Amino acid sequence: MTLSQVRSESHATSLEATLAALVDPVRAGKVLYSGASNSRAYRLMKALALSDRNGWSRFVSLQPQYNLLVRTIEREHFALCSEEGIGIITWSPLAAGMLTGKITRDRRPPESRLAVRDMPFYRFYFNERAFGIVDVLVAAARDAGSTPAQLALAWQLAKPEVTSVIVGARSVAQLEDNLGATGVDVPESIMARLEEATRLDPEYPGAFIDFIQAWLGNR
Numbered sequence: 001m002t003l004s005q006v007r008s009e010s011h012a013t014s015l016e017a018t019l020a021a022l023v024d025p026v027r028a029g030k031v032l033y034s035g036a037s038n039s040r041a042y043r044l045m046k047a048l049a050l051s052d053r054n055g056w057s058r059f060v061s062l063q064p065q066y067n068l069l070v071r072t073i074e075r076e077h078f079a080l081c082s083e084e085g086i087g088i089i090t091w092s093p094l095a096a097g098m099l100t101g102k103i104t105r106d107r108r109p110p111e112s113r114l115a116v117r118d119m120p121f122y123r124f125y126f127n128e129r130a131f132g133i134v135d136v137l138v139a140a141a142r143d144a145g146s147t148p149a150q151l152a153l154a155w156q157l158a159k160p161e162v163t164s165v166i167v168g169a170r171s172v173a174q175l176e177d178n179l180g181a182t183g184v185d186v187p188e189s190i191m192a193r194l195e196e197a198t199r200l201d202p203e204y205p206g207a208f209i210d211f212i213q214a215w216l217g218n219r
Contacts, residue, residue: 015043019050026057035061035089041076048084059086061163066090068099068137068152068198069130075206078161087163093156094149094168094178098125101138101148105131136197146184149174153181155194 025031036044036059044062051058062081064073066088073088081088097103124130134148141151156162169175186194202210 015047016050019047019056020054023056033057033060035059035063035087037063037091038065041080044077044086045080045084048086061087061089063089063091063166065092066156066162067093067095068133068155068194069095069125071198071200074200075203082161088161089164089166090156090162091166092168093153093165095125095130096168098130098134099137099148099152101134101141103134133197136193140190140193144184144186144190147177147180149177150181150184151186151190151194153178154184154186155191157181158186158191 022031022034026034034057036047039047039062044059048058050056062077064077066073067090070092077088080086094100137148137152141148144151146154153165153167156165167175167178169178
């Protein structure tokens, strides 16, 4: 499958113009499928609606950031993609190496992405919450008989909403370690530990809707 990843969040070009520009390449067979990357949920839904309205080929995938440290797409994107038949192909599943366990509070390997790329975005990983999650992951991986990276990937691959992950291995050894995730069967108890340590805080409107539905269900 060939994917044309479109940065649909750019407002310099209208969403309609972006989608229309993909019609001819898809019809000509030069692009088999098109997908969006880093899109807000409402923009992705708008793109799907515009495609349906105009008879254009729809996006078939979404490429978002997703890992044990950044789970925010679960708020809206998971449900949207499941209901609309959109595959989720995640990037940074190991949080630029944070979830390998090799990066600690006091040590940042010089060859790591977090050391090589001085990006403000990465600084969000360096906080006590993130390192607390890594501590839980390392201990859980030990109990599961896997490496932290394998468990972090296996946790994600166990999500029915996730179609695949994009790994960023920089060596054969890293690639082999990442591929080993496909053979890791995460016990429910360990899955629960990871879920609890990384869960999203309740937020409106989802938390309010969930409360009302639970309240109505208990009446």
